[in-house]
Amino acid sequence: MSKIEEALKKAKASRGDNVTSIKSGTDLMALRSSERALVAGKDPSGYSIARRESSTKEIALMDNGELLDQNELAELRVIHSDMVDSGVANTYRDLRTKLIQRSQGRNFIAMLTSCVPGEDSSSTSLNLATAFSFDESKTSLLIDCNLNDPRLDKFLGLEADAGLTDYLENEHIDIESILHATGIKRLKMIPAGTSKETSTEYFTSMRMRQLMSSLLGRYDDRYIFIDAAPIAESADTRILVELCDFVLLVVPYGRVTKNRITEAAEAIGKDKLLGVVFSDIPRMPKIKLPSAFNKIFGV
Amino acid sequence: MTRLPFEEIFHTLMGECYARRNTIFVMFVVISLLLLAAGSVWPKRYTSFAIIHVDSTNILQPLMQGAAEATQAIDHVANAREIIYGERIMERVLSEAGWLKTNPSEVEQEKIKQDLKKNILITDIGDSLIKIEYRDSKPMRAYVTAKSLGELFINEGERSKMEESQAAYTFIEKQVNEYLTKLTSVEEELREFRSDNPDARPGLESEISTRIATLQSNLERARLELRETMIRRDSIKEQLSGEAAITISQSREGQYRGKIADLQAQLETLRLDYNETYPDIVRIKHQIEDLKQTMNEEIRRRSDAQHQAKKSGSTYVDESIMLNPLYQQLRGDLSSAETQIATLNARIAETNKMIDNEYERARRIHGGEVELTKLTRDYQVNQEIYQDLLRRKENAHVSRSLDQENQGLTFRIQEPAKIPLLPTGLRFLHFAAAGLLLGICIPVGLLYVMLQIDPRVRFAKIISTDVGLPVLAEISRIPTISETQKAKANMAIVYTGIVMVLAIYAIVSWIKFTGQI
Numbered sequence: 001m002s003k004i005e006e007a008l009k010k011a012k013a014s015r016g017d018n019v020t021s022i023k024s025g026t027d028l029m030a031l032r033s034s035e036r037a038l039v040a041g042k043d044p045s046g047y048s049i050a051r052r053e054s055s056t057k058e059i060a061l062m063d064n065g066e067l068l069d070q071n072e073l074a075e076l077r078v079i080h081s082d083m084v085d086s087g088v089a090n091t092y093r094d095l096r097t098k099l100i101q102r103s104q105g106r107n108f109i110a111m112l113t114s115c116v117p118g119e120d121s122s123s124t125s126l127n128l129a130t131a132f133s134f135d136e137s138k139t140s141l142l143i144d145c146n147l148n149d150p151r152l153d154k155f156l157g158l159e160a161d162a163g164l165t166d167y168l169e170n171e172h173i174d175i176e177s178i179l180h181a182t183g184i185k186r187l188k189m190i191p192a193g194t195s196k197e198t199s200t201e202y203f204t205s206m207r208m209r210q211l212m213s214s215l216l217g218r219y220d221d222r223y224i225f226i227d228a229a230p231i232a233e234s235a236d237t238r239i240l241v242e243l244c245d246f247v248l249l250v251v252p253y254g255r256v257t258k259n260r261i262t263e264a265a266e267a268i269g270k271d272k273l274l275g276v277v278f279s280d281i282p283r284m285p286k287i288k289l290p291s292a293f294n295k296i297f298g299v
Numbered sequence: 300m301t302r303l304p305f306e307e308i309f310h311t312l313m314g315e316c317y318a319r320r321n322t323i324f325v326m327f328v329v330i331s332l333l334l335l336a337a338g339s340v341w342p343k344r345y346t347s348f349a350i351i352h353v354d355s356t357n358i359l360q361p362l363m364q365g366a367a368e369a370t371q372a373i374d375h376v377a378n379a380r381e382i383i384y385g386e387r388i389m390e391r392v393l394s395e396a397g398w399l400k401t402n403p404s405e406v407e408q409e410k411i412k413q414d415l416k417k418n419i420l421i422t423d424i425g426d427s428l429i430k431i432e433y434r435d436s437k438p439m440r441a442y443v444t445a446k447s448l449g450e451l452f453i454n455e456g457e458r459s460k461m462e463e464s465q466a467a468y469t470f471i472e473k474q475v476n477e478y479l480t481k482l483t484s485v486e487e488e489l490r491e492f493r494s495d496n497p498d499a500r501p502g503l504e505s506e507i508s509t510r511i512a513t514l515q516s517n518l519e520r521a522r523l524e525l526r527e528t529m530i531r532r533d534s535i536k537e538q539l540s541g542e543a544a545i546t547i548s549q550s551r552e553g554q555y556r557g558k559i560a561d562l563q564a565q566l567e568t569l570r571l572d573y574n575e576t577y578p579d580i581v582r583i584k585h586q587i588e589d590l591k592q593t594m595n596e597e598i599r600r601r602s603d604a605q606h607q608a609k610k611s612g613s614t615y616v617d618e619s620i621m622l623n624p625l626y627q628q629l630r631g632d633l634s635s636a637e638t639q640i641a642t643l644n645a646r647i648a649e650t651n652k653m654i655d656n657e658y659e660r661a662r663r664i665h666g667g668e669v670e671l672t673k674l675t676r677d678y679q680v681n682q683e684i685y686q687d688l689l690r691r692k693e694n695a696h697v698s699r700s701l702d703q704e705n706q707g708l709t710f711r712i713q714e715p716a717k718i719p720l721l722p723t724g725l726r727f728l729h730f731a732a733a734g735l736l737l738g739i740c741i742p743v744g745l746l747y748v749m750l751q752i753d754p755r756v757r758f759a760k761i762i763s764t765d766v767g768l769p770v771l772a773e774i775s776r777i778p779t780i781s782e783t784q785k786a787k788a789n790m791a792i793v794y795t796g797i798v799m800v801l802a803i804y805a806i807v808s809w810i811k812f813t814g815q816i
Contacts, residue, residue, distance in 0.1 A: 077777040088775050095772040124774065248771065251762060257754045261766050275771035278759045282314035283775040285786070 065181025092131035108245040111226040122151040133186035142189040150192030163193030246274040323742040331738035338730020343722040347441040348432040349449030350714035445716035468695040478685040525643040532636035555594035
């Protein structure tokens with residue numbers, strides 16, 4: 001039994017409310033706000049500043065592991081706040097703002113999938129999660145759901161460790177044991193796991209739904225990003241669409257035709273598809289003029 | 300297809316250029332150096348030209364106006380080309396422009412002529428102006444050759460024009476003589492014909508036709524009249540057969556008897572009312588008595604006359620018998636009709652004879668008139684042409700005289716050839732500029748073409764408009780530190796390469812302009 005269910009039971013017993021148990025993915029989303037409140041032991045409407053403060057404290061105390069320095073992040077193509085060319089970081093910040101506006105301030109589960117195989121969705125989801133973790137009051141969690149071609153752990157240089165499939169297969173494994181530090185402040189990740197068989201069964205299981213609900217409900221300032229396999233080529237991704245709040249379709253520059261984009265968008269469906277992230281655009285670097293030139297011409 | 304803003308295309312193109320900088324750089328170096336090399340070895344070409352005014356009027360044209368159709372579209376350039384490329388002018392150009400100084404062999408001369416022809420350009424620049432252009436690697440030779448070509452062309456043109464006017468005069472003179480002979484011949488034929496056919500004159504046939512028609516009309520009228528007369532004669536004959544020759548009038552005896560009968564009737568009527576003594580009755584009785592007496596005397600006189608006639612042996616004609624006047628009239632008419640019939644028959648016979656005569660005459664003159672018309676027409680036509688040609692012959696004579704005295708000159712140099720100071724056509728500078736420009740434009744242009752034809756999406760606007768999905772972010776490629784360092788090193792190489800290419804350009808240009816190559 002998950003912690004959420006335990007919390008729900010406790011809440012039901014203490015307040016006598018008729019709380020419906022979690023049965024399906026469809027009412028999962030509807031119950032999220034109630035769950036948050038119930039996990040916190042408070043009414044959803046009275047979402048207090050005290051709770052926010054305690055959350056910030058919890059975040060501050062969060063185990064980030066050994067943090068990566070700027071060079072290491074740059075080598076991993078991950079944005080950081082002190083980037084020389086801040087354009088990309090700002091783009092991700094803008095995207096973050098758009099997503100928060102869309103979710104009306106609530107935390108959410110966003111899935112990123114690409115039109116074609118490659119590391120586009122992994123890179124974009126990692127950077128987007130990193131952009132969310134720039135904010136000290138927010139944490140982000142990255143889940144590698146691309147079971148056939150998991151990239152995030154390799155991307156971050158993590159050793160193959162217990163991950164999502166291990167958790168879904170083994171009931172004795174708890175959530176904490178699959179949450180791994182990434183070396184980036186306030187960003188944790190769940191790797192794909194060591195077992196990669198019958199993947200479709202994993203995502204349709206009740207345990208998967210409970211996991212998602214639990215992860216989302218535990219901290220209301222935790223934003224979850226799922227890195228999924230390309231939608232056109234993976235049945236897993238189509239199932240995962242049901243479990244997330246919205247989907248971002250990553251379109252890599254110069255590698256897909258309009259038809260492929262349309263097919264991917266149709267596979268996701270209009271309800272969940274939030275929009276397209278056009279990635280990997282080649283740009284000519286800005287020519288850095290000598291400082292003497294700038295002084296003379298006042299540039 | 301979505302119309303993309305220039306700025307977006309430009310940024311994408313720049314990004315692609317950066318991504319493929321090595322390929323572009325290599326293409327730039329290859330193209331620019333190739334064109335620099337081509338420009339270095341490209342020979343200098345000096346062009347000298349002469350502009351010649353050619354009068355478009357042909358001497359034969361005004362002379363033969365109306366009599367013969369001359370070619371209207373005169374292609375001056377084709378004419379000039381024909382003259383200049385002709386063997387005569389080529390030979391003279393070779394000698395005048397100094398090509399024969401080295402004493403080339405026949406084969407070499409032929410090759411020089413071929414090269415000359417290749418380098419000569421003859422163009423029509425309008426308003427009857429012909430530009431004769433010659434290109435050569437040496438400016439002086441270009442000038443001399445162009446000058447010679449212009450002058451020789453004019454000389455040749457004048458000569459051919461003179462020949463042309465002479466030929467025109469000769470031609471017209473020949474024609475005049477031919478027509479004179481023809482005219483004389485036709486005149487003679489006409490004269491002979493007239494003597495053979497004195498009554499042959501134009502319009503005689505129609506005159507005969509009219510006459511025959513008149514005679515035919517008269518004949519018809521006479522026949523009609525004859526038929527009418529014969530009908531009248533038959534009618535008179537019929538009337539005559541029903542009419543008596545004499546009539547018997549009432550005798551005096553009969554007249555008296557009648558009167559007595561009348562008086563007797565009156566007497567009877569009066570006796571019904573009156574007595575025998577009534578005066579009227581008495582008077583009537585007396586009258587009857589008188590009448591009876593007179594009647595008896597008449598009877599007696601007649602019988603006496605008859606006796607008297609018998610005795611004398613003469614024919615006694617009763618006084619009551621007399622000739623019938625109508626019968627007499629009809630007899631007269633019949634006689635008249637018979638006479639008219641005879642007259643009309645005679646007239647018809649005469650008219651028929653006259654018609655036959657006219658037909659005979661018509662047959663006789665028919666062939667003669669056709670011959671006469673032909674001869675007359677030939678004579679008139681030949682006469683007209685002859686007179687016209689005589690006039691033209693005079694004009695041709697004047698034109699020939701003008702040409703002989705160079706008064707009718709139609710070629711003149713509008714602009715003489717000059718020594719070219721600057722080379723023309725493609726020069727080193729053009730190659731050098733084109734090398735740098737094309738070195739950049741060709742690879743960038745190819746990239747642009749690829750952007751246009753490659754169906755893979757390279758513009759966010761296409762996703763938002765063509766596919767209809769909102770684009771939340773456009774994220775540039777994030778280079779790693781090592782990639783950045785590599786890119787910097789790479790760019791340093793590219794910049795160095797560009798500087799080296801420019802340096803090569805500068806060196807080659809300097810050598811070129813100082814005349815070392």
